[in-house]
Amino acid sequence: xxxxxxxxxxxxxxxxxxxxxxxxxxxxxxxxxxxxxxxxxxxxxxxxxxxxxxxxxxxxxxxxxxxxxxxxxxxxxxxxxxxxxxxxxxxxxxxxxxxxxxxxxxxxxxxxxxxxxxxxxxxxxxxxxxxxxxxxxxxxxxxxxxxxxxxxxxxxxxxxxxxxxxxxxxxxxxxxxxxxxxxxx
Ligand SMILES: [Zn+2]
Numbered sequence: 001x002x003x004x005x006x007x008x009x010x011x012x013x014x015x016x017x018x019x020x021x022x023x024x025x026x027x028x029x030x031x032x033x034x035x036x037x038x039x040x041x042x043x044x045x046x047x048x049x050x051x052x053x054x055x056x057x058x059x060x061x062x063x064x065x066x067x068x069x070x071x072x073x074x075x076x077x078x079x080x081x082x083x084x085x086x087x088x089x090x091x092x093x094x095x096x097x098x099x100x101x102x103x104x105x106x107x108x109x110x111x112x113x114x115x116x117x118x119x120x121x122x123x124x125x126x127x128x129x130x131x132x133x134x135x136x137x138x139x140x141x142x143x144x145x146x147x148x149x150x151x152x153x154x155x156x157x158x159x160x161x162x163x164x165x166x167x168x169x170x171x172x173x174x175x176x177x178x179x180x181x182x183x184x185x
Contacts, residue, residue, distance in 0.1 A: 005034065005141055009103040011148030013114040018140045020117060029130075033137035042135075042142035046153060048160045051143055055124075055135040062135040067121040071111075071158045079111055079155065080163040096150035103151075113154045 006012030019030070036042055042055045042064075053064045071079060086102040093099065106113065117132060124135045132140075147154045155164050 004038065005144050005148075007148045008151055009100050010098065010113075010151040010154045011144040011146075013103070013112075014140065014144035014147050014154070017114045017116055018137055018144070027137075029132075029134045029137055033134050033141050036134070036138035037141035037145060042138045044139065044142055044146060046143075046146070046157060048156065048158070051139060051157070053135075053139040053142065055138050057134065057138075062124050062126040062133075064122065064124045064135050064139045066123075066136065066139060068115045068157055069119060070160075075111055076159045076161065078109055079106070079159065080161055082106065082109060082111075083155065083163050096152050098151040098155070113158055 006015035018033070036055060036057060041057060042053045045052045049068055049070050051064075051066045051068070053066075055062045055064055070076075082102060082105050083098070086099050086105065087093070090099040090101075122132055122136045124131075124133050126133055126135055128134075152164050155161075
């Protein structure tokens with residue numbers, strides 16, 4: 001099966017969090033949740049400590065909010081150290097990328113960036129009583145796709161830190177640094 005979800009170790013960890021709901025018995029909502037995420041039915045907004053989403057299913061929109069606990073100061077310090085070391089050892093990454101080896105280093109250091117369902121505070125305004133509902137599951141699948149595309153997001157969700165800020169694009173020159181006389185001349 002192609003790794004449609006979890007193409008990177010960063011996204012895969014988030015996919016695994018969703019799929020722990022199948023540990024005891026198959027969750028019939030998962031295929032539907034995957035289909036919603038795959039078809040861009042979940043529009044995400046991410047910030048430190050929270051993911052919010054508008055999820056549209058058959059024309060009906062639901063609003064999901066998932067709160068994620070921030071890392072402790074100690075974890076944040078450890079994570080920043082590992083990130084700085086890893087970025088120094090792996091120059092020239094694409095914007096938003098993080099080395100796969102860093103994910104393994106996080107694991108070895110006991111740092112988990114994906115949050116188990118039990119530790120998330122997830123709300124949805126749909127009327128289903130079942131939790132997590134399909135909207136919350138679709139949001140988590142969409143999040144794993146986003147994290148696959150941009151691994152830095154996995155870390156940004158858990159801490160506010162300049163360590164993961166993007167380096168400026170070397171091809172980009174602020175307009176103020178251009179001399180109009182020569183640039184337009
Ligand atoms: Zn819902």
